[in-house]
Amino acid sequence: MVRRKKREEHEERIKQALVILGQVSEDTTTPRNIRRTAKEAMETLQTTEYTHAVRASNAISLLDEILQDPNMPPYTRVKLWNVMSLLEAIKD
Numbered sequence: 001m002v003r004r005k006k007r008e009e010h011e012e013r014i015k016q017a018l019v020i021l022g023q024v025s026e027d028t029t030t031p032r033n034i035r036r037t038a039k040e041a042m043e044t045l046q047t048t049e050y051t052h053a054v055r056a057s058n059a060i061s062l063l064d065e066i067l068q069d070p071n072m073p074p075y076t077r078v079k080l081w082n083v084m085s086l087l088e089a090i091k092d
Contacts (some may be wrong), residue, residue, distance in 0.1 A: 010052040010090045014045050017059070017083045021045075029078050037066040041083075056087035 024030060025038040041059040063080050
């Protein structure tokens, strides 16, 4: 019972992260390399071969690299920080 609740909570967090990443990946005011990384993070979160925690961790590492980009608009950086905080709460 507890496990299922936790899994549902993880899936909900991933859904929320996917919505935000989708917004970033479709925002034409955001540089192309950042949009591409957002899409990669979405693909990483949607793959089913790993646990929720591994998928979240892989997506975080992708986003962590791109957050250093000086060309990133501040509002995009805030969105990506929000995604990372959602994903950091996912543990096995």
